[in-house]
């Protein structure tokens with residue numbers, strides 16, 4: 291099952307030529323700098339923009355052949371756009387009324403989004419984060435084939451964002467509705483996206499599993515502060531004596547392999563089997579050719595160099611390291627690359643501290 295999007299459109303000063311395919315269900319994030327055309331893609335997909343050429347196919351249904359009102363695409367904008375004169379309950383009912391006939395359990399959505407205690411309130415009395423949760427609930431209750439979200443957290447401050455992100459992660463894990471998500475915040479993308487569509491100046495420059503695209507040394511993500519591996523993992527065990535948790539990478543990007551890589555992180559307060567994602571910044575990963583003796587870094591992970599690339603300007607080199615099914619990214623100086631003779635196919639050890647690992 292997949293979501294396939296093809297779009298060509300010219301504005302007077304901008305042209306979009308976009309094509310991508312992503313597994314569905316799943317969260318597909320369009321990511322890229324301001325003005326690269328992300329919102330244009332969403333508008334064309336949802337039918338708000340009459341694009342010069344557009345084709346959107348979801349699970350074999352050509353949505354773009356349908357008039358916008360029959361596409362059944364739920365849209366959530368930056369600012370919730372709730373009806374101010376309706377209570378939360380009635381805003382949600384509006385979504386329900388647009389659903390096709392059939393059983394729906396509104397309570398499940400209400401519970402998932404944690405908005406049960408707000409039903410009698412009016413939008414003006416809600417916090418920004420609560421408003422967005424209601425807007426998402428309203429969109430979901432219309433039973434969309436596809437949920438489209440245009441920077442749903444951009445208008446919120448950091449605290450509100452942190453409040454709403456876990457709800458979005460829960461939606462991702464429990465819903466079968468595919469989501470197309472626009473953001474220019476790497477933090478959101480790292481946490482939520484399954485597939486990353488990286489855009490630049492109206493074009494797609496990379497598309498694939500988020501871990502793969504984030505760790506690709508030939509794409510601009512690897513050059514900035516955002517460079518780092520994003521790895522889905524599960525809690526394998528706790529080592530209470532050392533106050534550490536052992537994570538095992540689940541489903542990665544570098545190709546088939548039986549056993550997921552294992553990482554040590556500071557003790558996490560979740561039971562074994564819990565699934566989460568981790569981010570390992572490329573600037574925190576050191577490479578070695580031999581196992582160092584008596585070193586404080588808890589993670590000394592054997593892997594194989596997949597690619598080496600020098601960043602423009604020649605002051606930084608990026609190394610992709612395949613570890614089981616996962617990819618790590620390490621930022622080195624070109625001098626270190628030369629000293630260690632790092633090249634594709636070479637076995638290396640990737641070293642990083644457990645506290646460098648960000649648990650998302």
Ligand SMILES: Nc1ncnc2c1ncn2[C@@H]1O[C@H](COP(=O)(O)OP(=O)(O)OP(=O)(O)O)[C@@H](O)[C@H]1O
Nearest residue numbers: 301302303304323324325326327328329330331474
């Ligand atoms: N209705 C329009 N008429 C003319 N130009 C437009 C129109 N809508 C968008 N554009 C232009 O198309 C380009 C892409 O805009 P778009 O909103 O898709 O970018 P974006 O990646 O979503 O940006 P941001 O992250 O800032 O929201 C911009 O240069 C914008 O000025």
